[in-house]
Amino acid sequence: MHPTxxxxxxxxxxxxxxxxxxxxxxxxxxxxxxxxxLSIIWARGxxxxxxxxxxxxxxxxxxxxxxxxLATSFRLSSKSQHLTMRINAIHQEVVNKVIVIKWIDNExxxxxxxxxxxxxxxxxxxxxxxxxxFGSRPIQAKAKKADRPVTFKAKLKKMLAAKQHQYAHAN
Numbered sequence: 272m273h274p275t276x277x278x279x280x281x282x283x284x285x286x287x288x289x290x291x292x293x294x295x296x297x298x299x300x301x302x303x304x305x306x307x308x309l310s311i312i313w314a315r316g317x318x319x320x321x322x323x324x325x326x327x328x329x330x331x332x333x334x335x336x337x338x339x340x341l342a343t344s345f346r347l348s349s350k351s352q353h354l355t356m357r358i359n360a361i362h363q364e365v366v367n368k369v370i371v372i373k374w375i376d377n378e379x380x381x382x383x384x385x386x387x388x389x390x391x392x393x394x395x396x397x398x399x400x401x402x403x404x405f406g407s408r409p410i411q412a413k414a415k416k417a418d419r420p421v422t423f424k425a426k427l428k429k430m431l432a433a434k435q436h437q438y439a440h441a442n
Contacts, residue, residue: 300338305357328368332375
């Protein structure tokens with residue numbers, strides 16, 4: 272696996288490329304969070320020197336629920352031991368309210384334009400966001416599928432699809 276990590280800091284437009292090999296997608300996300308966190312700490316210090324104290328934590332958006340869980344809950348396992356230093360540093364800044372880590376769906380993840388081949392419409396939307404920023408609009412993430420209420424109609428549709436699948440494979 273040889274993915275690259277990317278992050279964007281909307282103080283200006285900064286992009287950082289990591290070309291090391293990672294063992295998992297969560298590892299890549301945690302490395303990206305760590306590098307972004309270092310940039311955030313520097314930018315917040317720079318803004319403070321200019322007289323613009325930051326009173327709210329800076330949001331880091333991630334589309335990796337496992338990386339978010341590792342960084343915010345600080346539950347380490349034998350599979351995440353090699354990431355202990357990065358996870359500890361990220362968790363410390365979450366506790367200190369310098370950063371907050373939030374999940375974002377793939378559709379809203381602007382940084383994907385730097386790491387994936389996207390269809391035309393999302394590519395143009397994300398490219399426009401990179402060029403012009405979010406303006407005064409806050410980033411709005413969709414709720415995770417597990418957090419979304421399941422309607423009766425959705426349950427019925429899922430049951431019918433399962434029955435059709437079962438019937439198709441029986442014949």
